Amino acid sequence: MKSSNDATLIATFRPWMKVLGRRQRRLWLGSLLMLLTVIAAIGLLALSGWFITATAITGVMLAAGIQSTLDIYRPGAGIRFFAVGRSVVRYVERTYNHDTVLRLLADLRAGMFTAMTRLDERVMGQLRASEWLNRLTADIDALDSLYLRLLAPPLVALLAIAGIGVLLGLFAPGIGIVVTIPLLGLWLWLVVGQARLGLAASRRRIATLDRLRMRSVEQMQGLAELRCYDTLASHRRRLADEEQALYEDQRRLGRYQALGNALVGMGVTLSAVLALWLGARAFSAGEIRGPVMVMMPLAVLAMNEALASLPGGFTHFGSTLAAAERLNGIASLQGAITDPQSADTLPTGALSLDLVDISLDYSGSGLPTEVRSVTPALDHVSLSIQAGERVALLGASGAGKSSVARLAARLIEPEQGQVVIGGKDVGQVTLADLRSRIGYLTQQAELFHDTLAANLRLGDAQADDARLWDVLGIVDLAAWARELPQGLDTWVGESGRQLSGGQARRVALARVLLSDPGLVILDEPFSGLDAATASRIAERLDPWLAGRTVIYLAHDDSVLSQVDRTIRLREGRLV
Structure with a gap:
């Protein structure tokens, strides 16, 4: 050679x-x-x-x-x-x-x-x-x-x-x-x-x-x-x-x-x-x-x-x-998201969220250029959510709701604008600090081939069984889990295959409840649930959500209760 x-x-x-x-x-x-x-x-x-x-x-x-x-x-x-x-x-x-x-x-x-x-x-x-x-x-x-x-x-x-x-x-x-x-x-x-x-x-x-x-x-x-x-x-x-x-x-x-x-x-x-x-x-x-x-x-x-x-x-x-x-x-490959050399600390308690002139088109994401240029995910969006406020962010699929959540959790960086949480630019906060203070329920319930307890403890590795049963009760799964042959030690299967879609979604929600976030983002939290179950869970969630900033991402607010304000997005723009 x-x-x-x-x-x-x-x-x-x-x-x-x-x-x-x-x-x-x-x-x-x-x-x-x-x-x-x-x-x-x-x-x-x-x-x-x-x-x-x-x-x-x-x-x-x-x-x-x-x-x-x-x-x-x-x-x-x-x-x-x-x-x-x-x-x-x-x-x-x-x-x-x-x-x-x-x-x-x-x-x-x-x-x-x-x-x-x-x-x-x-x-x-x-x-x-x-x-x-x-x-x-x-x-x-x-x-x-x-x-x-x-x-x-x-x-x-x-x-x-x-x-x-x-x-x-x-x-x-x-x-x-x-x-x-x-x-x-x-x-x-x-x-x-x-x-x-x-x-x-x-x-x-x-x-x-x-x-x-x-x-x-x-x-x-x-x-x-x-x-x-x-x-x-x-x-x-x-x-x-x-x-x-x-x-x-x-x-x-x-x-x-x-x-x-x-x-x-x-x-x-x-x-x-x-x-x-x-x-x-x-x-x-x-x-x-x-x-x-x-x-x-x-x-x-x-x-x-x-x-x-x-x-x-x-x-x-x-x-x-x-x-x-x-x-x-x-x-x-190098991601654009890195920890700052000198980091700010987020305040305790509920966290505010401010988007300042945000534009996002997912350039470099593998999508065709013509798609990125014609349909930006967010187009010069500015909004402010106060600490402790409950907001419903509504819009059709592709309107930009999930993009707002990803920006808040700093899973992606905007092409233009600034994301501020708790008065701090997210780029000046360590990723560990930022993400430990945000409870984010994504659209897809990510469950692993392990026990029910192990999947729940991803939210808090130190949680004892009593606390696991508490959060399962909030999401209306405690009675179901007690009937399982091995209870909390029951394996959920690969990607939660042993559970129904609604059960997997609620297990993921229970995992969020085990954390102690100042900002809670719930993306379609009641999808796949009947109206009665969704209403019960929403009512049980209220005490836990008290004192936290909450953003609901949904197509409509028919199952949402006690929302302070509604914000609508259409094709990446505020309506």
């Missing part, structure tokens, strides 16, 4: 090598176990060949009446040692290294998730949800081969080749040097040649897999819409095209890997034949004995153990490279 390409490769993998470096001791120990496995294989074949030949020669000499002796105990013990040791070390190596890889993947996934949490909604909007999911799962999983297939095995194989050269050189230096040369050439092809051969196809494969997963997720999520607009057939055709392209590259990579495997078998066999031929010449010249001559090619044959994993790892090198490049792109 060219030097510029080498520099690019180093730059691509440098961040991930730093992550691997955190578990440096485990990686070195895992590599040592790999090396010990190869040494045991070489020792088993070499010593077995020497012992069988020495035994045969001794028997022939005894049959011919020639006095001869052979110590069978130490070689026999050595053979048993290598045979048992190879099995034990291989088992320990596989178990240990796979545990190491799982730890590394956890480190990588946690680090990437942490980087994503620092991004604002404008940056997050540059990729679809299915693409973000693919980065966190498939792309990071592709990096498991970085250590287990691309770093440790070639290093172990290189050390094994050097070991073979030294072993043969102890008996005949010339043979050790000559046999090492083709093995080094074979190693070089398996590492560099196979990587270059499969680079394009493996890169295309992971990109195709990304599109295939994305389209599959979107088809499942949007099945009703695709059927409604009669576009399901065309969507399926695109999926079939992606599948066909994936199969073609997989078959191509399969052929390349088969070539590598064939070269391993051929290269090791020819090297063994070369060692046998050179050993036979040295035996004829009286330089070595017969058992050593047989031992040499058998020791070389054991190199299959060290080289066998290289074709598979390096043929798919492009997949690992592409995954690392895409994850580097995610890690390099």
Whole structure:
């Protein structure tokens, strides 16, 4: 490869090598176990060949009446040692290294998730949800081969080749040097040649897999819409095209890997034949004995153990490279929302909210430019909500209500204007302080695959069971929760799948009630509920909302009670 390409490769993998470096001791120990496995294989074949030949020669000499002796105990013990040791070390190596890889993947996934949490909604909007999911799962999983297939095995194989050269050189230096040369050439092809051969196809494969997963997720999520607009057939055709392209590259990579495997078998066999031929010449010249001559090619044959994993790892090198490049792109993203160097502190109690000449069009969010310019989310909006005031912010879908909430929670920055909470510019308040003082019930109830209690305690990790039952009572879920077989310890399923839409919404509302905000933003808090249930919950909410600033986001105020003022938005403008 060219030097510029080498520099690019180093730059691509440098961040991930730093992550691997955190578990440096485990990686070195895992590599040592790999090396010990190869040494045991070489020792088993070499010593077995020497012992069988020495035994045969001794028997022939005894049959011919020639006095001869052979110590069978130490070689026999050595053979048993290598045979048992190879099995034990291989088992320990596989178990240990796979545990190491799982730890590394956890480190990588946690680090990437942490980087994503620092991004604002404008940056997050540059990729679809299915693409973000693919980065966190498939792309990071592709990096498991970085250590287990691309770093440790070639290093172990290189050390094994050097070991073979030294072993043969102890008996005949010339043979050790000559046999090492083709093995080094074979190693070089398996590492560099196979990587270059499969680079394009493996890169295309992971990109195709990304599109295939994305389209599959979107088809499942949007099945009703695709059927409604009669576009399901065309969507399926695109999926079939992606599948066909994936199969073609997989078959191509399969052929390349088969070539590598064939070269391993051929290269090791020819090297063994070369060692046998050179050993036979040295035996004829009286330089070595017969058992050593047989031992040499058998020791070389054991190199299959060290080289066998290289074709598979390096043929798919492009997949690992592409995954690392895409994850580097995610890690390099910088959100516009950061903590200030010198922060102000929000006042205690209810918080006021002021929007001063706010304009927002979600530029850079991934939406087409013509959509952003024609339909701004907010257009020169100014409003003031006093501390302790209850306001209903009304408007149709897309009017800009949720944009006001996101600006208040500083999930996104405006193109123009100023957001002031509690008399402080939100840009001068730390994110932790700001968001701990805002209770925001979003339109989508985010529940995790955990117990009901664990999902509630996201609002307050220190809340005891009595407090959990109190907030469940406010949202009219206490009786339902008491009837569950495991009560608060009942698992809600992935994304709250075990709950109905209305129940999941109320669990999310109960989670907000566990916090102690000065500003409460409730986005359609009673959606999916019948009028009687909504009325009961609204009545029970009043005591908790007392003394707090409250903003209801809704299409109409038919289920809202005790609202001090109504503000209407239409197409991003105040009406």
